[in-house]
Amino acid sequence: MKKMLDLARVVRSKNSGPYELVLDVILKDDQSFEALRESGQFSPQRIASAYGVPVTDIRRIVWFQPANAVKVVMPRHIVSGSPGDSDVYGAQQHAPLLDLEFDL
Amino acid sequence: MKPEFKILSPTAILGYGFPVESFLRGMAEKPDLIAVDAGSTDPGPYYLGAGKSFTDRAGVKRDLRYMLSAGVRAAIPVVIGTAGGSGAAPHLEWCRQIVLEIAREEGLSFQMAVIPTDVDRETLHEALDEGRIEALDLVPPLTHHAIDASPHIVAQIGVEPFMRALAAGAQVVLAGRAYDPACFAALPILRGYDPGLALHCGKILECAAIAASPGSGSDCALGVLREDSFILKALSAERQFTAESAAAHTLYEKSDPYFLPGPGGVLDLTGCRFIEQPDGTVEVRGSKHVPRPYQVKLEGARPVGFRTLAIAGTRDPIMIGSIDSIIEAVQARVAGILGEGSPARVFFHLYGKNGVMGHLEPAKEARAHELGIVIEVVAETQEQADTVCSLTRSTLLHYGYPGRVATAGNLAFPFSPSDVRAGTVYEFSIYHLLAIDEATMFPFRMESIGEELPQ
Numbered sequence: 367m368k369k370m371l372d373l374a375r376v377v378r379s380k381n382s383g384p385y386e387l388v389l390d391v392i393l394k395d396d397q398s399f400e401a402l403r404e405s406g407q408f409s410p411q412r413i414a415s416a417y418g419v420p421v422t423d424i425r426r427i428v429w430f431q432p433a434n435a436v437k438v439v440m441p442r443h444i445v446s447g448s449p450g451d452s453d454v455y456g457a458q459q460h461a462p463l464l465d466l467e468f469d470l
Numbered sequence: 471m472k473p474e475f476k477i478l479s480p481t482a483i484l485g486y487g488f489p490v491e492s493f494l495r496g497m498a499e500k501p502d503l504i505a506v507d508a509g510s511t512d513p514g515p516y517y518l519g520a521g522k523s524f525t526d527r528a529g530v531k532r533d534l535r536y537m538l539s540a541g542v543r544a545a546i547p548v549v550i551g552t553a554g555g556s557g558a559a560p561h562l563e564w565c566r567q568i569v570l571e572i573a574r575e576e577g578l579s580f581q582m583a584v585i586p587t588d589v590d591r592e593t594l595h596e597a598l599d600e601g602r603i604e605a606l607d608l609v610p611p612l613t614h615h616a617i618d619a620s621p622h623i624v625a626q627i628g629v630e631p632f633m634r635a636l637a638a639g640a641q642v643v644l645a646g647r648a649y650d651p652a653c654f655a656a657l658p659i660l661r662g663y664d665p666g667l668a669l670h671c672g673k674i675l676e677c678a679a680i681a682a683s684p685g686s687g688s689d690c691a692l693g694v695l696r697e698d699s700f701i702l703k704a705l706s707a708e709r710q711f712t713a714e715s716a717a718a719h720t721l722y723e724k725s726d727p728y729f730l731p732g733p734g735g736v737l738d739l740t741g742c743r744f745i746e747q748p749d750g751t752v753e754v755r756g757s758k759h760v761p762r763p764y765q766v767k768l769e770g771a772r773p774v775g776f777r778t779l780a781i782a783g784t785r786d787p788i789m790i791g792s793i794d795s796i797i798e799a800v801q802a803r804v805a806g807i808l809g810e811g812s813p814a815r816v817f818f819h820l821y822g823k824n825g826v827m828g829h830l831e832p833a834k835e836a837r838a839h840e841l842g843i844v845i846e847v848v849a850e851t852q853e854q855a856d857t858v859c860s861l862t863r864s865t866l867l868h869y870g871y872p873g874r875v876a877t878a879g880n881l882a883f884p885f886s887p888s889d890v891r892a893g894t895v896y897e898f899s900i901y902h903l904l905a906i907d908e909a910t911m912f913p914f915r916m917e918s919i920g921e922e923l924p925q
């Protein structure tokens with residue numbers, strides 16, 4: 367089993383506008399990128415379960431080869447800065463990804 | 471073959487600062503343009519709604535003093551997008567006053583184009599009725615009520631209003647809300663450079679050296695446009711651009727790295743290549759701009775009440791172990807005292823448990839030895855928020871939960887007073903696309919700064 371940080375050098379989250387949260391994983395190299403993509407294990411189901419959200423909340427997963435990166439788009443359940451929000455910039459929502467492991 | 475066109479981007483957000491040495495190194499490259507993006511919606515709805523800048527005035531003035539002095543001396547345009555952080559009328563005027571102050575203090579004179587980007591309510595009501603307003607993904611449809619309730623409504627303008635101002639001879643362009651790359655791309659597009667390359671270059675330069683490695687939001691970067699590519703260059707010895715750092719930045723804050731929509735078109739990066747050069751620069755090729763029917767993104771925020779908050783902590787393991795049921799009981803007791811239809815919403819931010827991720831937090835049980843507690847109350851008036859915050863704080867302080875042994879008080883307060891008035895609370899109310907006839911919108915106003923001004 368490979369841990370996320372065996373494969374990735376950047377794992378981050380950020381708003382993409384006030385209504386969307388994006389998770390970026392930048393893999394260490396081409397091999398890790400290809401291996402993760404081919405494995406099918408970085409899947410909407412696994413990400414949804416890591417965050418405890420319905421799989422329909424994983425709006426898109428985009429693989430971006432030029433940066434050896436994969437991007438996940440989720441809705442923000444509370445719009446940035448609205449009452450009850452806990453992370454206006456959305457910059458600290460990445461941690462559940464760090465716990466993922468992959469059989470590559 | 472066109473000559474190179476050099477764009478100096480001093481800092482990621484006007485007011486974030488930059489090392490003078492980097493800026494001077496950038497000026498030594500003899501740039502054709504100094505441009506800076508001064509805003510963002512990242513800091514949340516308050517700043518747009520309240521008409522206030524999220525950047526510090528002294529910081530903005532310091533950055534602008536270097537940029538204006540160097541730009542005027544070198545006779546190159548200085549272009550500022552999203553003045554004052556949110557780009558509405560009060561933000562634009564706030565930044566304009568800083569420019570005037572600097573011009574006076576430094577004895578500078580120049581032609582300045584000011585481009586307001588506020589959209590008036592009548593135009594929007596009409597556009598909504600005519601079906602020319604479209605909600606972005608995940609955004610609820612716009613309502614007439616939201617238009618009326620939002621004190622400042624701005625549009626993210628594209629390159630065209632900047633181009634018209636520059637073509638008219640403006641040396642300084644100060645614009646309201648603008649699409650981030652527009653202030654960088656307008657002049658090269660006016661001079662005949664490829665819009666796809668100019669916009670993609672601007673997209674990366676708008677964060678200055680954040681896209682370099684190691685990244686920094688307060689250091690300068692240089693973009694060099696050529697006929698069929700552009701070069702990214704860092705301006706301090708401690709960082710360089712790599713193919714990966716430049717490509718990775720293309721992902722940043724975007725929902726799709728291949729197609730980046732903007733005013734009047736979409737940036738198509740499917741054929742884009744990032745080519746690392748041996749000298750620590752990166753060449754980017756293949757970025758394309760595909761025109762679309764012209765739409766601008768609208769932004770607005772509306773007031774939803776007033777906030778009072780209290781900050782406290784607990785170090786008691788018994789309390790931490792049953793914090794959820796304690797808070798539930800405290801809320802019930804407060805509701806009982808206030809009676810039916812309490813006018814306030816109360817939120818507990820429990821740092822050490824789920825204060826950062828809220829309901830998305832996968833670790834359900836608090837295991838920390840101490841918890842930080844922020845009691846947040848939002849009510850219709852500031853006085854109501856004060857009352858409910860005070861009552862919630864005192865109830866939690868003395869609540870006798872089951873198993874309690876520390877009977878003198880449940881909370882450690884770092885401050886006196888414990889409760890803080892945080893003022894008006896806003897929420898984003900408008901984040902929609904408006905179809906426009908671009909040529910008729912966002913005219914500039916030319917001002918002669920310097921000699922003619924009364925001292």
